Amino acid sequence: MSLAIDPSQQISKADKVKVDFYSELMNNYFPESSIEAGEDIQSLMVAPERPLLFCLDKDGKLQGILRTEGSESGWIKLELSTGKVASFEIEYDSEEESFRIAKVEDNKVWISREMKLARTNFERLERRIKWDSWSPATAGEVINKVSLGTEHALYATKEAEKDALYYLIDLQSDEQKPYTLPENAVEIRQFELGNFQNTNGLFLLYDMAGKTHMLYQSFPIPQFPKQTTKARLKSGEPMNCFALLEGEDGQDMLYVAGEKVYEFVGHADGRGFHLNEVPTVPGGEIRKIKAAGHGAERSIWSLNDKGLHYCTNRFFNQETAAFETGPWTEPLVMAKNADQFSCLKGPNVQNQVFSLSTRFGSELTRLWQDSVTTLWNTHKLSVHAADSLKTVESYSAHIRFSTQTRLRTFHGLKVKLKAESNLFVYVDSKSYHIGPDHEVEVELSMVPEFTVICPVRDIASSRLILGADFLDGEIAINLTDKVLERLEEQAPSGDALADALLPDGSHLVAEGTDPKMLKEAAKGIQGLVSAAKDLRSESTANFKRTEFSAVGGGVGITTTAPLAQGGHTLGDFLHSAWDGVKKAFSFVIEKIKEGFKFIIKIGEQIFNWIVKTLHEIGSFIQKVFEAIAVAFKDLFEFLAFLFDWQSILDTKDAFKEYTNAAIESLRDGVADIRTFLDKELSKAIDNFSPELNNLPSGISNLDVGEGDENEGDADPRSSWLNSKKDSIQNSKEGKISTMPTEFSDVFARFISDAEPIFAQLGEGFMQQISMIGDAFQSVVQGKMTFGDFLKMLAQKLAGFALFLVKQLIDLLLSSLIALIEVAKVGLNQEWKIPIISSIYRDITGSELTFLDVTCLFIAIPTNIMYKIGEGEAPFGDDKTKQEFVKSGRQVFQLNIA
Amino acid sequence: MTGNQTLAHYDMVLGLSQNTINYQFHQLHRGRVIHRDWAVLMGNVNNRGKKGDPFALLRTAENESAFNDKIDLWVDLQEQIADAFEDQDFGEIGTLTGQLKAANADFDLGWDASIKAPTINILDQNTQSLILNIAFRSGRLLYRTNSLTEVTEFDLKNCVYAFEVPIGKLQITKDRMVLKAQEEMDTVIRESGLSDDDFTIESLFLNFENANIISFDPGRSNFPEEAALPLQVSVKNYFDQTLAGSDNPYVLGYGVSRRKISSSEPAMFQPTSLNFSTSYSSQMDPETPVPGEFSAFNFLMMLNNRVPPYDQNTGVLPHSLIESGKDTSSTMDGVFAIQKDHFQTYIHSLDEFVTAQFEAQGVERNGGFKDGVMVGLKHDKHKVNDTIDSTYTITRESIQNNAHDSGISVRYKIEVRIRVGVHIGKDWEIHHATLSTAGQHTKGDIDKVGSVGYLDFQVKAAQEGQFSLEHEFTAPNIAFDKSPNLFEGDAGTVFLNVMLTIFGGVIQIIRGIVNAIAVDLGKDSAIAGNELVATLADLDVLNQTNKVILPLGKIYTFKNLRHIPDKDIIAYDIAYAPVMETENAAS
Incomplete structure (x- = not known):
């Protein structure tokens, strides 16, 4: 496609290029299927902004899902097993910047040779991977679990009527050695290599006599080949899973979860520990827990029936507007209905998780927090599938370049596209990650236009920024313009909100909602819309100090937990799922130098945040609608363009x-x-x-090579199919x-x-x-x-x-x-x-x-x-x-x- | 061999591997729980009594630099004194001695050394003592023969100071373990019984420290000949003078604090006295031979306040218990054994449990189990006058190891016999019939020939000294002993109906028992150890699963519960795996 074009034949600044664009909230469709993931998911950042996800598919086979910029869905699928995999684990060696995969297939343990991140061709991982295998000592043993360290691997076996065993594989010598447990354990549920009491060993969670027990057992040292350190660890409550985090002293910190999460901080002499309870959202047994750390900062992700929660000791003090390392934040539900999750490992990775929900079809979401803005980014994953169709609620922007001079061509010219905050978009059916630090180059063809589709889960979105050598400066495209306009028109008052109808004739807001409440909500929406206008035009022309509250009638905001003094950032607040105890809330929005100051009162608690971007304002509007019990699905139908x-x-x-x-x-x-x-x-x-010959007129002039130049204005609606x-x-x-x-x-x-x-x-x-x-x-x-x-x-x-x-x-x-x-x-x-x-x-x-x-x-x-x-x-x-x-x-x- | 012989007249013995003790010392040393650095200066230990009381200066983190300066000052002044003495300059000697005293540096000896992890050796042919070795990594011993000589310095590197610890003379008394002379038999048992703490390595180490005062073993020690005497004097004085009566009662002077172990529930087999012995074993694992791996340090225990045996052979086990270990891998640290006779206590509690299940169903216990058999009776009436008399014969058939020697199976056979009498009026029985698990005749709903039932338990060691009890029930079948077809005509039909009704009742009882067992096994319950038998008798339904059976459950893990018939003991493999306690809970 990319023929070399003589630059003199290409458009330049002199041609005074006109950029038309139009963004619309509408449904789009992609030939994609959801990722069917089973029991476990794990992930690794293999290159900057390139996660590789490992999970079992619905047949129990191990698959890799690799981020691939510019591919159809943005993700490609790799097959990493031929049969069912009982257990697998990824180990990332941060010193070597290398990784290994271990899997249990065909009752053998398979471990890949060490692969350097920088030298691995991940698209061809299926073929490049070299496996070595190990089998247990006796045929009756069934391997149920594998775990990997940088120098060793572990696998556990069980056998009817017999005790569970584990094997330690030395990855240097390839030798394996079986180990027993000090008790008649039936099955090892979880084990991880770790350090404790100045020894190397493993932490084990195993079943015995109908209960789960936690043990640390060291490996023998040369002076004492037959002796080990063993310690039983108890939190005083039933234990279901655990996570290790290397402490600053090299000894592992242990997080054990049952219905609650406990942090075990070892005493200096290693003979006792202090037990700290890490706050969790009550919701039954925690099924999985992961801990991540960065210096003294620690984050805990845990999963129970209420969803995936997040809690960190990077505590945001609203009064000083600064972070403190120490107290745990109140936990926030980051993904409702999550069944599985994985914290991303890899170089320079912090606070990134993948969450899987299968409650409404398989849905895999990537979730990460921008370390500067604290905003949470979400991105739903899917893989290309020709015979499948996925409906995606999105902002679709059609962008078209034109010029009066028709002698030269746009063909081969490049347009740079980025965004004010991180977005995963489709540019002409190819997936890209764009953001303040992520730029994509779009090469123009004969027809100088393209469509950007930005999937959304709420009405908030940030601006796209376009740049090109043939343009004088950057051009910002507000994806939300049309929607904000419609909001301004269609929700000017409480009455208008009460009367607002969806295309199927039903009411947007539940009938009987307190009119006072709707009046306040409308006031809030209008205030936010005018704030948005000002942010957009960088003026203060439209905005007036706005104050509104959503109270009365029993309808109010609902929050998960007491948020005040919860140590949350604005990003946490906006991302958190608002359900649980209903509480009245009110907003005051003031213009200040750096942006807008939002003072939010929820129940008796007051929050102060400074808002600088359209994205944040959009999120606040969404929260106002949530307060009057309007879900995004309905709001979408109300505001989106629907095809006739x-x-x-x-x-x-x-x-x-x-x-x-x-x-x-x-x-x-x-x-x-x-x-x-x-x-x-x-x-x-x-x-x-x-x-x-009297051939039909015009035939002679027909030029096959060039497209029809006689288009109208840019419009994602009319060019909808074109984008496909x-x-x-x-x-x-x-x-x-x-x-x-x-x-x-x-x-x-x-x-x-x-x-x-x-x-x-x-x-x-x-x-x-x-x-x-x-x-x-x-x-x-x-x-x-x-x-x-x-x-x-x-x-x-x-x-x-x-x-x-x-x-x-x-x-x-x-x-x-x-x-x-x-x-x-x-x-x-x-x-x-x-x-x-x-x-x-x-x-x-x-x-x-x-x-x-x-x-x-x-x-x-x-x-x-x-x-x-x-x-x-x-x-x-x-x-x-x-x-x-x-x-x-x-x-x-x-x-x- | 009887259990009594196997365990040298003790009720229970825990044999802990010599190498485990050494490994644990190594870990305590590595984690600096045992202090590595020894430094002390002592005065008035030569010519004691003439110049005043002995005194000592211990180096601490706070006085470290002052302490080091003081050594230098002492060595320097002492050298000058020696020179002056050589020159016979007594004026100078007086001045220098004055300086020494003014600086509080008039020491006789001192040391500044770093020690390796202590180790023990279990001795062949000596079950009452072991050797505790303190080896020096580096350091020096400083010594002046008298106040006019210069300070002699000995390099302590690779020196070993060996103590013989007469562990056979150790007994637990009310407050703490102290050395007891053999003739002092006034063993005072702690009112609260022994605590798990007494079985920790830290306690052991402290006990060894206490024991070594008089038992320096020059034969096993390793010193340069010329240093031996001053070192002995130093150590002796150090122990005798410096630390005796001080806040730190332990002679080696290193504050090994005892691990805080919250007391566990009193076990069914709660020890009430504790003695020690050793068992030397030359046996080695042929694949990975490690000397001493089967040599045991024995914790000798008695139950129920029984007086420990005392004679020439006290605590002399015929073999190290560790030789009877099933899992001899690096996971395990020893073997725990109970005389089988005492284990019967548990079996009796199991009998009682079974009895209670029947009792709960209205079966009279009729004295419970006698010689492994219980005959329970139940009398019912049907339609006012008809009698139904059931006899349940429960026989404990066997106690044997499971297929993998990792638990014990106990089987109860259940036989049922029912006599039914159909009456007219109170006293006139018109017909009777019997049904039983041996019956061969069927009719109507009674469509299976009789067969005995079984209640099978599998007992395994579980968490913290508890047992897990899995059960399996094979329901008995009951059929007519004689053909019921003999009863023809109206009377026969009536009778048969009665039979069927009754049979339904039996089924109810059996089902009820099964359900009750299943429910009870899930409940929490605890019993006090000392009043064991009484408590057992009083318990309506004894819960067998969540009760602590074995002691020391917070310190040791138990597995592979098994019967060793030729030794007449019940044995377990044990691992030293203390339950880590939170400081929160302890405070």
């Missing part, structure tokens, strides 16, 4: 019938051409040229096979029949043929209608005819006729193409044909723009449609005789 599929389909059908009629007429036309050529060839062979064309091009099946076989057969036969003739004709002819191929791709990609393609084909073939021997003409014409013969059948046959077939099936319930696709490409923008312009759909009345279809019949009527 019925009229789009009507338009498409009109185009489809028109094309079918046109093909009919072309058949007659070709017959005429053939008759003409047969009769006149011998005498006119020397002076035939297309101009002498890449899915077709990039589909793995290859280009030509996406063509219905009827057509490809004709081409294939033509090529094989024509081969001996081509041999005589040389290069020029081949080029023409390849142009025909390209033109057909244009049809496939919706850049050209099928009608136009046929016109072009006729012209090329006819033009050639005069310079060729008669047998070739016969061949060409018979091929053309054959093509037309099959056209009607082929065009109306079902055509399975990625994403679009699925969307179509979702919308219409029927299967997509080749003709449907090409017509849809035209119908969607036509319909939407027509409706926006004319206020009604085209082909609203049947008569107009009939006339349009009829006109198709005249398209190819030749007048040669």
Whole structure:
């Protein structure tokens, strides 16, 4: 695709490029499937901003999910086992910057050789990985768990009626040695290599007599080959899982979780410990716990029925607006319904987790906190899947460049795209991470436009920043403009909120909600919207000090836990799930120099935060809606642009019938051409040229290479399907096979029949043929209608005819006729193409044909723009449609005789 | 061999590996629980009594630099004094001695050394003593023969100071363990019984420290010949004078504090006295031979305030118990054994448990188990006058190790016999029939021939001295002893109906027992050790799973409960694995 373009032929600053953009909140669809992950997930940052996730798929096989910028979903899947994996673990060696994977497959332990992060080709990990395997001493032992350290690996076995054992593998010598437990343990639940009481050993959690017990056991040292240090550790409550964190003195700190989480801080002489309770959100047994540390800072992630919680000793003191290391923050629910999670390991990684929920289909989310703004970023993961369709609520921005000077091209020029806060976006169907420090270069093609789709979970989003050498400066694109405008219009007052209806006719706000409450909410929303306007325009023109409260009527904000003195940052507050005890809240927003000061009162607690970005304001608006019990799903329906599929389909059908009629007429036309050529060839062979023939007007001027330059303004709604064309091009099946076989057969036969003739004709002819191929791709990609393609084909073939021997003409014409013969059948046959077939099936319930696709490409923008312009759909009345279809019949009527 | 012989007349013995003790000392030393540095200066120990009381200066973290200066000053002045003495300059000697006294530096000896981890050796042919070795990593001994000589310095590097510790003379008394002369037999048992603390390595170490005062063993020590005498004098004085009566009662002077172990529940087998002995073993694991790995330090225990045996062979076990270990890997640290006769206490409690289950179902205990058999009776009436008399015969059949020697299986056989009498009026029995687990005749709903039932328990060691008790129930089947078809006609039909009703009742009882067992096994309950038998008798339903059976559960883990028939003991593999206590709870 990237042909070298002469820079002098490219657009520059001198061309005064105009940038049109438009952002809309709407649904989008991607050929993706959710990641089906089983029991456990683990993750590793293999390169800057490139996480690799390991999990078991629904068949229990080990898979890797690798972040790949610019791929379809942004994530590619790697298969790391052929069979079911009982347990696995990833170990990252921070000194060597290397990693290993251990898995239990086929009742053997497999451990990969050490791989350096910097030297590993992760896309090819499946093939590059080298495994060594170990088996337990006796056949009856079943391996149930594996754990990895940098120098050793461990695996546990169990056997009916016998005690659990564990094996220590020395990764240097590859030797393994079995170890017993000091008690008649049935099964080892969890074990981790660690340090305790100045020894190296392992912490074990095992089942015995119906209870779970925690033990530390060291490995023998050379002076004492038969002795070990053992200590039983008790928190006084049932224990379910644990996590280790290397302390600053090299000894491990232990976090043990049952219904509560306890931190074991060893006494200096190693013979006792102090037990600190780490705050948790009550919600039954904690199923998994992870601890992360950075110097004296520690974070605890734990999972129970209430979801995934987070708690840190990086305590934000609101009075001093500074962090303190010491007290634990109150825990916040970071992901509701989470079933599994993994804290990301790797160089320079802090506070990043993946959370998996299977309650409503498998959903894998990446969650990380910006260390500066404290804002939490979320990103749902999915993998590319041609036969699957995923609906994504998103801001979609269509961006188009244009200039008055048409002599030069945008082709090959690059546009840099970044964002004010971290976003995972799709740029023309490819996934990228953009943010203040993350930039993506978009290469423009002949058609200088692209679509950015930014999936969202609330109405907040930050600005996109565009830069290019041909632009004078950076251009900011507010994704939320349209939505804020709509909010301003549609929620000006409490009454308006009370009356607001969703497209299905139901109320946005539950009927009976206290009018006083709605009045306050509307006041708050308007205040926030005007604050947003000011942030956007960097003025203070719109904003007036706003004060509002959501009280009365029993409807108020609901928070998880006492938040005040909870040590939370603004980011924590905005991200946390607000459920639990209902409490009234009120806001005061004041303009200050650095931005806006938000004073929030929840119950008796007062919070102060300084807000600087649109993203934050959007999040606050979302919170106001949450306070009046409006979920994002409803808010989305209320504010988003929804496609009127019925009229789009009507338009498409009109185009489809028109094309079918046109093909009919072309058949007659070709017959005429053939008759003409047969009769006149011998005498006119020397002076035939297309101009002498009454081919339909415009055919001669048809330029296949360039797209239609005559577009309207940028609009993600009309270019909606365009943004999906890449899915077709990039589909793995290859280009030509996406063509219905009827057509490809004709081409294939033509090529094989024509081969001996081509041999005589040389290069020029081949080029023409390849142009025909390209033109057909244009049809496939919706850049050209099928009608136009046929016109072009006729012209090329006819033009050639005069310079060729008669047998070739016969061949060409018979091929053309054959093509037309099959056209009607082929065009109306079902055509399975990625994403679009699925969307179509979702919308219409029927299967997509080749003709449907090409017509849809035209119908969607036509319909939407027509409706926006004319206020009604085209082909609203049947008569107009009939006339349009009829006109198709005249398209190819030749007048040669 | 009887259990009494195996355990040398003690009720229970815990044999802890010599190498484990050494390893634990090593760890205490490594973790600086045992202090590594010894430094002291002592005065008035030569010609004691003439010039005043002995005094000492110990180096501490606070006085370290002053202490070191003082050594230098002493050595320097002493050298000058020696020179002056050589010159016979008594005026100078007077001045210098005055300076020495003024500086409080008039010492006779001192040392400044760093020690290696202490070790013990268990001796062959001597079950009553062991050798405690204090080896010096580095350091020096400073000594003046008299006040006019210069200070002689000996390099202590690689020197070993060996003590013979007469552990056979150690006994637990009311307050703490002290050395007792053999003739003093007034063993005072602590009112609270022995605590788990008494079985920690720290306690052991403290005991050894106490024991070594008089037992320096020059034969096993390693010193340069010329240093031996001054060192002996130093040590003796150090122990005799410096520390005796001080706040720190331990002769080696190192404040090993005892591990804080919260007392566990009194166990069923709570020891009431504690003595010590050793068992030397030359045995070694052929694959990974380590000398001394089977040599044991024995904790000898008696139950129920029984007086410990005392004779020539007290505590002399025929073999080190560790030789009977099942798991001899690095995980384990020794073996704990109880005479099988005493273990019967537990079996009796299990009998009582089974009895109680039947009793709860209305079966009269009829004296409970006698010689492993209980015959329980139940009398019921049907429709006022019909009698139903059931006999439940429960026989404890066997006590044997499970397939992997990791637990003990106990089987109770259940036989049932029912006599049914159909009456007209109170006294006129018109028919009777018997059904039993031996019955071979079926009819109607009674469609299976009789078979005995079984209640199988598997007893395993569980957490902190508790046992886990898994049970399996094989329901008995009851059928007619004679063909019920003999009863024909109306009377027969009536009778059969009565039978069926009754049979339903039996099923209820059996089901009830099964359910009750399942429920009870999940409950918490505890019993006091000292009033064991009485408590057992009083308990309606004895919970067997959450009660502490074995002592020392906070210090040692127990596993592989097994019967060793030829030694007549019940043995366990043990590991030294103290329960780490939180400081929060302790405070």
